[in-house]
Amino acid sequence: MDYFIHVAILIALYTILSTSYNLLIGYTGLFSIAHAAFYGIGAYTSALLTLHFGASVPLALLGAIVVTALVGGVIGVPALRVRGDYLVIASFGFQMIVFGVMLNWLALTRGEGGLAGIPRPELFGIKIFSPAAYLPLAVVVAGICFLVTWWIARSPFGRVLRAIREDEVAAQSLGKDIVYFKIAVFALAGGLAAVAGSFYAHYVTFINPLSFTLDESIFIMAVVLVGGAGNLWGSLVGTVALVMAPEALRFLRIPDAIAAPFRQILYGLLLVLFVRFRPQGLIGEHSATRGTPKVPAGGDTKVEEGSSALGTRLPQTSGNGKPLLTLRDVTKSFGGIRALDNLSLTLEEGRITGLIGPNGAGKTTAFNLITGFLEPDAGSIMYRGRELRGAKPHEISRLGIARSFQDLRLFPRMTVLDNVVVALPGQRTERLSLIFFAAPHVVRAERENLRRAYELLAFVGLAEKAGELAEDLSYAEQKLLVLARLLATQANLLLLDEPASGLDPTSVEAIMALIRRLPDYGKTICVIEHNLDVIKGLADPVVFLNEGRTIASGAPAQIMASPHLADIYFGV
Amino acid sequence: MRKWIAFITALLGLGAIPAYGAETYKIGAILAMTGPGAYYGRVMSRGPLLAIEEINAKGGIDGMKLELVIEDHKSGQPKEGVSAINKLVNIDKVPFILTSYSAPTLAAYPIAAEHKVLMLNGGGWSPDLVGKAYLFNNRMVGSYLGQVIAEHVFRRGARKLAMIYRNDPSGITVRDHVRPFWEKLGGTVVATEVHELGATDYAAQLAKIKAARPDAVATWSYGKDLGFIVKQARDIGITVPLVGIDWTPDGQAVAGAAMEGYEYASDYLDPDSKEPWTARFIQDYKKKYGEAPDFYAANYYEGVYILAELIKEVKQKGGTPQSGDQLRQALLAKRKFASVYGGTITFNDDGTSAKPVAIFEVKGGKPTVKTLVK
């Protein structure tokens, strides 16, 4: 019977590994293939602490978590510089180096000879020796890890992780500090893998580098992808399936020389077939949540005038003439091309300023400079008396400037509701430390945030779609969602990049009506639009850009009446 | 099918699995059946399978037939060693396990000791495998082999020795034993280079060794690694004698003609032996598998015969041979067994053994005995 208990313990072990790896790859989209390295660092740290320093097993476990989390955080740094394919290779490098250290730093690790005689844990003075006694411990440890991972994944922190996976740039534009989140998630995944490592070391009582190879990392990846990236239950199912299957092979009369390569071929086939025919895995990310919108407590989805979600409705502030944002002599070149050439521009508080001009006039570049995605070569950008030059996108976002993108940059595989909630500012609950130490506060804050998000969705008319994935909305609905997400940032200054492009006339009307109401809530708006009817219906003043310079500004009727400008605009 | 039923019944917790027949005695083996060391798994499983066939053909041990259950540690994976021994001990209920590789053996050992299962290793040698109550080795101690071959090259006039060793406890132990031994003989060690396990490029280390101008190069390495070292040493113009403590057909295949003249000390399996048992073993092995056995095959073949002796001993005293503990008692009481190499093998208290050792020279791609060392 011990044998089956052993298999069950292995399942518990790999559950920890696969769920923690899922945080990296499934939730944050960080494609690192080095989880076995974290697993190994945890195992070695824990083993060495007990063997050389006489630490008790729980203390060694704690040490292993801390050390591995630190290593994880450091590894997060190259991950900030590269994404995708390059991260894969960098993580391969990390995996190989860690393996090399285990194999070659003999004074510490004894190399291939490994560390033997690692003590087993004691619980209430009883040494846990037999697999049967180990199993309950394994289940409890794996259960705790699973709960921790699950709580993180569904917390506001986890929501930001998914937003980063979906669109890093958009997440930055909403004020998320990508650096913090990436390093935190690497440290977190590393710390959890260390639990598995420590657990393994004290269970088997012998470790050597061969347990922590690239193959092991690939196996963990296969478990997560087959089970379903972005869904922890998927990882659980994948673990049970992929750990049991090869053990079952031991009972079939397949010649050994063929069994192992055969098993590897099976993993390979699973990978190829799953990415081709079932990329979401056995249990996809949204298989459970789709179509069941979480209606917040209190269930009221009507927008009340002066509601808090939109900001306080102010008595007629529009056109008070105070400058909110001023660009002075801003210049930006790409290679030899001057995208902005001594551009000066003022956005007045409470007004909707229209930005028009032919393609390549520098309109979007101006947005990119204001929001910190690009740095100007010269000139100054003042916002409420503060210089914005040199500030990072998420910092600028937090000052109250929010932008939309021509190509929308929604978070397509997140629900409509989550797209809005993630944009709400000041969510201290996104801090990792708070999720655990202030759980009731998190739950309360979360309820309030959901309510506010619902109000915003109701404002743009998408309340019924709250539970759907953003990618499943129609184009017009997606544009409305962009607006709702933008409003959720609570920014005072909204930079709208072609909010009405590609829409049918009815939808254009609807979105114009919404935008027109915004100054009532104290919003200042700058809108780039090619549809001159939209500009006419919305904006005053209108600024005309050409070749990176302001060449005219004034009331819309006045600008559009100029035949000279029309010639430039239509490229005559 | 039966295995599946066994698997499912056991999964459902329906209790122990009945043995196939009361008269079968199961032996476990944890070998490198797959992975880069599959060569070793192949020869280490063929040896005992041949022995069992011979014993069973003669009616078994007092009518009791032997059966070998082979588990794979995938060329040295500790976790696989644990899985394997858990299955062997709990499902197959074996009292005796032929094991190989130090890592999976060390990982499996606590479970063997807990269940009082006797283990016998005839494969890789490592200082870690010494001094364990339930683990015995019928493979010669590597550091001793290193001294034997070192003395051999010293006698032939070498004074400046270069060593290249594998970066693991066994390589290091040999290095640490041979260096003072060599210096006591009156020689100097002019270069000591280390290599990673499973490396294929030794050019840099060998360039350093070449620059030290040694009279002989000693390799404390095994298998394919050794083959690469010998080949690449010749390729960069090292012409002095190359010696070591291992030779395998696998390493030979890698080195090819470069292996000519390589000398090594090892467990003594003389391919042209006149000893009746040795000659018969080599002949039968060739007939069954179509290739000559190496000493690994011989060690594991011998292991089964040692077990057969132990079973007889235990039975004679009226004990139960299904108890690993009684097998161990019998081994410690008897100590001396007939060896397939000719003569006897004697086990020591610390689990090591003494048996004939010889110096071989590779000629025409095959090892030939040069001298026998007692």
Next chain:
Amino acid sequence: MLELFAQLTVNGLVSGSLFALLAISFGVILGTTRTFHFAHGIVYTAAAYGAYAFAEGLSLPLWLGVVLAVVIAVLLGVGIEVFVYQPLRRLYASPLTVLIASLGVLIIVENAIAIFFSTDAKIISGFPSRLIVLGGVAFTTLHLSTVLVSWALFFILLLYLYGTKTGKAMRGVATSPEMAEIVGIDTRRVFVGAFAIGSALAAPAAILYTLDKGATPDMGVTAVLMAAIAVIVGGVGSLPGAALGGMMIGLARNWGIWLVPSEWQSAIAFGILLLVILFRPTGLFGVKLRKAEV
């Protein structure tokens, strides 16, 4: 000391040339198709085993074995492109999805080879290798051939890319696939061409390696990792960069033995990679490394 330096340099040039050949074979595919073709490693392995099967198994002359190995490599490489990558691209799969599929293919074929040929090292013996000693520095005729063949193939590839119409089309696709489509280049055919060329170049690299060190089923993983590192170090999109990256790794691995103990030799390449990623993510000669784009 000088002699040792010279010997290490020669060793570094020999292994560096092989890395360079591998790097350009991988780089031409990555640069043109933007596909992180991890399974390139298995194309390499298959070429080695193909040459082994024909030259040793069927006792054909070595040159014929080499030709047939090139054919096998091209068929396998193009097959992977047509049957695995193209369907995924049609589904607008992310580059990472393609990479996972690539990894899957690598695992499948590697283990199929292990079942068919076993994991023992396979040696091709047909090459008449002889020792050459020049002022204390020794190398073999095989090493010399490795250097000559690698660099000859590199210059032939450059001639092709810069001197022929199809080569120019390939460079066009590499710079801007959209632009290439607009001027009427059939990118799908160019992709297939890149896979054919890259795979064909992998075959001589694999055979030169096997003649020296023998083939094992897992040889491709290390090979493709080294190739990828060389390409990233040199800068993605620059073939001369990739070749120099390969040379650098070869030399660093040998010279490095002065600075680091020899057991750390295999970490040297990865160390260089991490340094490049941290301090010069564009690669030494490259123009851009895809960062998060605005």
